[in-house]
Amino acid sequence: MKLKPCPFCGGTRIKTRRFSEMLDCRRYPLDFFKECEKCRACGPLGVRPTSAGALWNDRTADSTNSQ
Secondary structure, three states: OOOOOOOOOOOEEEEEEHHHHHHHOOOOOEEEEEEEEEOOOEEEEEOOOHHHHHHHHHHOOOOHHHH
């Protein structure tokens, strides 16, 4: 899946992270999210890396087409 650039800084280096790893605890049902490596903006939590990517790409306003 091709990820959209970060809606805040335009960064294109987006990585998958696990919420449970940040807290050093057991796995959560909603455990995966995408994070911009440039500004550290985070997307919504998803059950799988692919669902986190779909949530990252799901935006009410497409920042690449805004004026």
